[in-house]
Amino acid sequence: MPSKKLAKDSVTIMTEMVLPNDTNTLNNLMGGRLMHWMDIAAAIAAQKHSNRIVVTAAADSISFKEPINLGNVVTIRAQVTRAFTSSMEVFIEVTADDIPASKKTTTHRAFFTFVAVDQNGKPIEVPEVIAETPEEKELYEGALRRRQLRLVLAQRMKPEDAVELRSIFNLDKN
DSSP: OOSEEEGGGGOEEEEEEOOGGGBOTTSBBOHHHHHHHHHHHHHHHHHHHHSSEEEEEEEEEEEEOSOOBTTOEEEEEEEEEEEOSSEEEEEEEEEEEETTTTEEEEEEEEEEEEEEEOTTSOBOOOOEEEOOSHHHHHHHHHHHHHHHHHHHHTTSSOGGGOGGGTTTTTOOOO
């Protein structure tokens, strides 16, 4: 397995049309349906990067900016931002197209974390990510802070051990 892979090689684009069965009583796409679609797109991106079976470890920072209406075409773009030992952070951006109105809106952004596993479900190492574009580099740089914040919030890391977050938690004794 290569020790490094380009971030762009994990890009996954998934498109769905919002049908009546996907909507709530306001004729907007149900949040749970969108999260299901986002999880699928993100898992594909993580599999492309790792060439392994992946499992969802976390779904966080899902921001619901705009509703998505019945009949809109939803495009979900997912890309691995950074890889750690066996985990990968995936950035997801969702747009909704109202094709008859020629209106395209970015509606959601999120970060999901996946863990690559072997056939027995045990975590397995993944290649590092090579970020090339300014956007990829920005996402890559922020990934360690987001990871440490996830771990602190899940009580899997002590705030004082989150070196990237020390200033947020006022742990620097300057």
